[in-house]
Amino acid sequence: MAAIADGSILAHDTRRDVVIGVLNVTPDSFSDAGEFLDPASARHHARRLVDDGADAIDVGAESTRPGAARISAGEQIARLREVLPAVCATGLPVSIDTTRAAVAEAALDAGATIVNDVSAGRDDPDLLPLAARREAVVVLMHMLGEPNTMQRNPHYDDVVVEVRDFLYERMAAAEAAGVPLDRIVVDPGIGFGKRLEHNLALLKRIDVLAALGAPVLVGPSRKSFIGELSGESQPTDRVAGTLAACLEARRGGARLFRVHDVKALRQALTVTAAIETARQTQTSAS
Numbered sequence: 537m538a539a540i541a542d543g544s545i546l547a548h549d550t551r552r553d554v555v556i557g558v559l560n561v562t563p564d565s566f567s568d569a570g571e572f573l574d575p576a577s578a579r580h581h582a583r584r585l586v587d588d589g590a591d592a593i594d595v596g597a598e599s600t601r602p603g604a605a606r607i608s609a610g611e612q613i614a615r616l617r618e619v620l621p622a623v624c625a626t627g628l629p630v631s632i633d634t635t636r637a638a639v640a641e642a643a644l645d646a647g648a649t650i651v652n653d654v655s656a657g658r659d660d661p662d663l664l665p666l667a668a669r670r671e672a673v674v675v676l677m678h679m680l681g682e683p684n685t686m687q688r689n690p691h692y693d694d695v696v697v698e699v700r701d702f703l704y705e706r707m708a709a710a711e712a713a714g715v716p717l718d719r720i721v722v723d724p725g726i727g728f729g730k731r732l733e734h735n736l737a738l739l740k741r742i743d744v745l746a747a748l749g750a751p752v753l754v755g756p757s758r759k760s761f762i763g764e765l766s767g768e769s770q771p772t773d774r775v776a777g778t779l780a781a782c783l784e785a786r787r788g789g790a791r792l793f794r795v796h797d798v799k800a801l802r803q804a805l806t807v808t809a810a811i812e813t814a815r816q817t818q819t820s821a822s
């Protein structure tokens with residue numbers, strides 16, 4: 537785990553699974569609202585993510601759950617001020633989950649090296665040029681509309697093709713802003729303007745997105761489609777469904793997983809990798 541704090545863990549040549557632990561410094565996130573708003577508990581949770589085997593930590597100060605209220609860049613920065621230095625001190629690469637350039641800049645100044653933008657550079661025109669200047673890794677995520685309205689009757693003719701074309705266009709926009717291809721990660725945006733069937737179609741066809749040539753990140757963690765399928769109303773009780781979604785996405789070529797339950801996913805990935813190795817050993821011996 538040496539020398540990865542610059543975000544190079546996300547580089548294109550890695551075949552390693554990357555587990556990104558979620559740290560929401562928010563009062564209104566859908567599954568961990570208010571838990572880590574106070575800096576001491578945020579620091580404590582960051583250390584726990586490290587102990588649980590996270591490869592990186594994604595810190596956000598604005599909820600993107602359906603219908604969430606927008607908060608200003610200044611308020612996001614205030615929420616993050618005490619938390620970010622402590623999270624960066626863990627030594628893991630730190631990702632900032634924001635659509636605002638000012639927030640991204642404050643996080644990069646504090647030591648973050650990855651910008652996770654759920655608007656894929658559409659919300660703030662300064663974000664991609666900033667990421668380019670600061671040589672940050674950028675996560676470009678698909679979202680239909682915006683958090684306030686995205687779950688109002690989302691419609692696609694072909695969700696996989698439309699998400700792929702959107703990500704292709706945003707990759708081109710990021711490259712035009714100066715972000716090199718080997719610093720771009722793409723994400724289908726599970727739950728962002730998608731019904732159950734859209735989420736399932738995307739998780740089933742990650743290979744189509746992987747063909748774009750950038751590493752694919754998925755963030756199904758505890759999301760409502762798992763509740764729809766299982767009847768589980770408590771997000772914290774959706775861990776098993778989260779693991780299933782991540783492992784299926786991995787079969788299609790997803791390499792990065794943004795999750796709340798790092799320890800459980802790490803274990804699932806370790807077992808999956810061991811079985812794959814056993815299969816390869818068997819095949820080469822026969």
Ligand code: HH2
Nearest residue numbers: 560565566599600601677723725726755
């Ligand atoms: N999902 C959430 C937030 N950020 N970023 C990426 N790249 N991909 C995702 O799927 C994704 C994301 C929503 O989850 P969470 O942070 O737990 O909730 P909230 O937005 O309510 O804080």
